[in-house]
Amino acid sequence: MSEHLDDELDPESRRAVERHIRWCPNCERMFQNLSRTVGGLRRLGDMPAEEPPTGTGPK
Amino acid sequence: MPDPDIPTAARSSDEIEDERLVLRAQAGDQEAFNELAARHSSMLRRILFRITKDCEAAWDAMQEALLASWRNIGRFEGRSKFSTWLTRIGINEAYRGLRKGNAELLQLDDSLGERVPDWGARPDEVFESREFLTAVANGLDGISDEYATAVRLRDVEGLSTREAAEALGIGERAFKSRLHRGRMALRADLDRYFEDGYAR
Numbered sequence: 001m002s003e004h005l006d007d008e009l010d011p012e013s014r015r016a017v018e019r020h021i022r023w024c025p026n027c028e029r030m031f032q033n034l035s036r037t038v039g040g041l042r043r044l045g046d047m048p049a050e051e052p053p054t055g056t057g058p059k
Numbered sequence: 060m061p062d063p064d065i066p067t068a069a070r071s072s073d074e075i076e077d078e079r080l081v082l083r084a085q086a087g088d089q090e091a092f093n094e095l096a097a098r099h100s101s102m103l104r105r106i107l108f109r110i111t112k113d114c115e116a117a118w119d120a121m122q123e124a125l126l127a128s129w130r131n132i133g134r135f136e137g138r139s140k141f142s143t144w145l146t147r148i149g150i151n152e153a154y155r156g157l158r159k160g161n162a163e164l165l166q167l168d169d170s171l172g173e174r175v176p177d178w179g180a181r182p183d184e185v186f187e188s189r190e191f192l193t194a195v196a197n198g199l200d201g202i203s204d205e206y207a208t209a210v211r212l213r214d215v216e217g218l219s220t221r222e223a224a225e226a227l228g229i230g231e232r233a234f235k236s237r238l239h240r241g242r243m244a245l246r247a248d249l250d251r252y253f254e255d256g257y258a259r
Contacts, residue, residue, distance in 0.1 A: 033176070
């Protein structure tokens with residue numbers, strides 16, 4: 001599933017995953033949730049790095 | 060490499076092609092091994108699913124089997140068909156996974172049972188909210204360092220699979236397995252976040 005999300009599957013494997021997801025509701029939900037998870041991670045990467053809290057610098 | 064007791068004419072063209080690819084893989088040709096893996100992955104997946112009765116466990120066993128067979132291809136002496144040898148490794152991996160009760164799968168089983176929760180019914184805004192992203196970041200801090208590093212490099216930092224694998228000094232196959240396990244562990248953590256009604 002991860003390789004499908006990363007578009008790293010060969011066409012035959014990609015079709016096999018898609019076929020399976022179509023007939024297996026559990027895996028369809030798994031794929032959807034995994035996709036949401038990876039989407040969240042990518043958004044984290046797009047966010048500017050947080051400033052360190054004030055008052056916690058080197059003493 | 061081919062079994063000398065079996066005349067060439069008695070072997071199918073598929074077996075002869077496998078033998079050719081095995082020789083190349085034994086010489087270190089990863090492309091040849093990838094082709095071998097592609098030729099037999101559907102068959103192996105079906106067998107492993109029958110044993111584990113679980114898509115993820117079957118997938119894990121297959122990844123482990125492919126990794127082990129690549130590492131040990133030099134020891135394959137051609138006494139059986141390559142597909143038989145690979146299947147044997149896959150079955151061993153599947154039973155090993157079932158025996159040791161892989162901690163991650165147990166965690167999934169314990170928290171989710173057979174049914175994966177449906178997040179999809181929620182609006183997109185939920186998955187773009189700061190609260191969700193905070194849960195993702197917290198979840199990442201809670202999974203094992205090995206998995207979290209793979210996920211951070213690939214998904215947060217945006218490195219390619221090859222770049223991230225090189226950064227960790229491991230092969231792409233091993234990296235993909237680590238990445239997938241990390242993502243799955245994080246996904247399981249987020250299942251609990253949604254089950255808890257976002258109360259974190």
